[in-house]
Amino acid sequence: MVAPARKSQFKKTVFGNGLTLVSERHTNFRSLAIGVWVKAGTRHERPHEAGVSHFLEHMLFKGTETRSALQIAREVEQVGGEFNAFTTREYTCFHVLLLERDVQLGVEILSDILLNTVFDPEEMEKERKVILQEIAMVDEAPEEIAHDLFFELTYPRHGLGRPILGTEKSIRQMRRGDLMRYFRKRYRPEDLVISVAGDVSHDTLKRLMKPLTKSRWPGRSAGSQGEGSGLGFAPAPKLRQGAWWVERPTEQVHLVWGVEGPKYSARDRFAAFLLNVHLGGGMSSTLFQEIREKNGLAYTVYSSLSPYHDTGSLTIYAATGMSQVPLCVKLVEECVSTLSRNLLADADLKLIKDNLKGTILLSADSVESRMSSIALNEIFLGKYVPVEEACKLIDEVTPRDIRRVARALIGSGRKSLLALGPKPSKQVQVKLKTKRIAK
Numbered sequence: 001m002v003a004p005a006r007k008s009q010f011k012k013t014v015f016g017n018g019l020t021l022v023s024e025r026h027t028n029f030r031s032l033a034i035g036v037w038v039k040a041g042t043r044h045e046r047p048h049e050a051g052v053s054h055f056l057e058h059m060l061f062k063g064t065e066t067r068s069a070l071q072i073a074r075e076v077e078q079v080g081g082e083f084n085a086f087t088t089r090e091y092t093c094f095h096v097l098l099l100e101r102d103v104q105l106g107v108e109i110l111s112d113i114l115l116n117t118v119f120d121p122e123e124m125e126k127e128r129k130v131i132l133q134e135i136a137m138v139d140e141a142p143e144e145i146a147h148d149l150f151f152e153l154t155y156p157r158h159g160l161g162r163p164i165l166g167t168e169k170s171i172r173q174m175r176r177g178d179l180m181r182y183f184r185k186r187y188r189p190e191d192l193v194i195s196v197a198g199d200v201s202h203d204t205l206k207r208l209m210k211p212l213t214k215s216r217w218p219g220r221s222a223g224s225q226g227e228g229s230g231l232g233f234a235p236a237p238k239l240r241q242g243a244w245w246v247e248r249p250t251e252q253v254h255l256v257w258g259v260e261g262p263k264y265s266a267r268d269r270f271a272a273f274l275l276n277v278h279l280g281g282g283m284s285s286t287l288f289q290e291i292r293e294k295n296g297l298a299y300t301v302y303s304s305l306s307p308y309h310d311t312g313s314l315t316i317y318a319a320t321g322m323s324q325v326p327l328c329v330k331l332v333e334e335c336v337s338t339l340s341r342n343l344l345a346d347a348d349l350k351l352i353k354d355n356l357k358g359t360i361l362l363s364a365d366s367v368e369s370r371m372s373s374i375a376l377n378e379i380f381l382g383k384y385v386p387v388e389e390a391c392k393l394i395d396e397v398t399p400r401d402i403r404r405v406a407r408a409l410i411g412s413g414r415k416s417l418l419a420l421g422p423k424p425s426k427q428v429q430v431k432l433k434t435k436r437i438a439k
Contacts, residue, residue, distance in 0.1 A: 011202035012378070017190070022195050033195075035095040035195045050166045054164055076109065084096075087164050104208060114187065117183075119179055153244055250421050252421060255328060257415065265381055287332065291331055309380065333415075
C-alpha cells in the first residue's frame with residue numbers, strides 16, 4: 001500500500017518561444033527549488049568541444065552584465081539559499097534552493113545568467129585552472145577513472161563515451177569563442193526546461209518568467225539542431241563488446257562489468273529498476289551478499305542503471321585483489337545469469353518493491369528531488385508522472401517481467417569488462433582474456 005500523498009498540484013506551460021515551465025506546488029513546504037535544465041551534455045559535443053558543456057556550467061556562475069560572481073553568491077547566501085549546478089551526458093542543470101518567499105530572487109538570478117552572462121576572459125582563465133584540478137582529482141580516484149574508461153571503450157568515438165570534464169588537452173585548448181558558440185547554439189529557449197517545486201503558484205511563476213519568454217534571445221541561433229536524431233546528438237551505437245585491462249599503480253583491481261540497458265522511456269523501465277535494486281542496490285542485494293558477505297572478495301560492490309534517450313547501460317562495480325579477480329567476475333555473471341533463468345520468489349520481489357517505493361516516497365519529502373523528477377520526466381517522457389503512479393507501476397511488475405528484462409540484458413551476449421589495476425598476472429589474464437591497453 002502506498003502512503004497517502006502530500007497535497008501537490010502539477011502544471012505545465014510552453015511559452016511562444018519554446019521555453020517550457022513545469023511546476024509542482026507543495027503547500028506544506030517552506031523551501032523552494034528552482035532548476036534550469038538545458039538539453040545539452042557531453043553527447044551533444046563534437047570531438048573538439050570535449051568538456052565544453054561542463055566548462056559552461058562553471059562560467060555561468062562567473063558574472064553577468066549586472067552581477068559579479070561574488071554578488072551572485074552573496075545574493076543567494078544572504079537569504080540562506082544554495083546555488084549549484086551539474087553536467088551529465090545528456091543535460092546540464094543549474095538549481096537554487098531558497099525559502100518560498102525568495103522565489104523572485106531565484107528566478108531573477110537564473111534569468112540573469114541565461115540572458116546576460118559576459119564570459120569574462122580573466123574569469124575563464126581562472127576556471128580553466130579549476131577544471132584542470134578537477135581532472136587531476138579524478139585521475140587520483142581509480143573508481144571514477146574505471147567508470148570513465150568503461151564508457152570510453154564501450155562507446156568509442158561517440159559522445160556517450162567522452163568524459164564529462166573533458167580532457168586536459170581539450171580544456172587547455174578551449175577558447176572563449178568556443179564557449180560562446182556552444183552557448184548560443186545550445187542554450188536556446190526551446191532547449192530549456194524550467195522546473196519548480198514548492199509553495200508557489202504556477203501563475204506567479206509565469207509572471208516572473210517574462211524576461212525569458214521573449215520570442216528571441218540575444219545572439220541565440222535558431223533552426224536545425226543537426227546530427228540526425230532531431231535531439232541534437234548522434235544516435236547511440238550498440239554497446240561495444242570486449243574485455244580490457246588498463247594498467248595503473250593501484251593496490252586493488254577496479255572492475256566494471258556492463259551490458260546494454262533499457263532507455264529512459266522503455267516500457268520495462270520499472271522492472272529494470274527493480275532488477276538493479278535486487279542485484280546491487282544495498283547491503284541485502286545479491287551482489288553484496290555473494291561477493292562481500294559470503295566470499296569476502298570486496299569491500300565495495302554495487303550495480304548502476306543509467307538510462308538515456310535512446311539506450312542505456314547496466315554496470316556492476318567491484319574492487320578486489322589480483323588473485324580474486326576471476327572469481328569476482330564469475331560471481332557477477334552468475335548473479336545476472338540466475339535472474340535470466342529463474343523467477344524471483346514473491347517474497348524477494350516484495351522486498352525490492354518496498355525498497356524502491358520507499359526511496360521514491362522519501363524523496364517526495366524533498367523539494368529538490370521533486371524539482372528534479374518533474375524535469376527529467378518532461379525531458380525524457382514529455383509528461384508528468386506523479387509519485388502515486390510510479391508506485392503503482394512498480395507494484396504491477398511481476399517475476400516474469402524481471403526475468404524477461406534480465407534475458408534481454410544478457411541475451412545478445414554483448415557484455416563488456418574493464419579492469420583497472422596493476423599489471424595482471426599471467427594466470428588472471430589467461431582466465432579473463434583481457435586486452436591490455438595503455439590509457
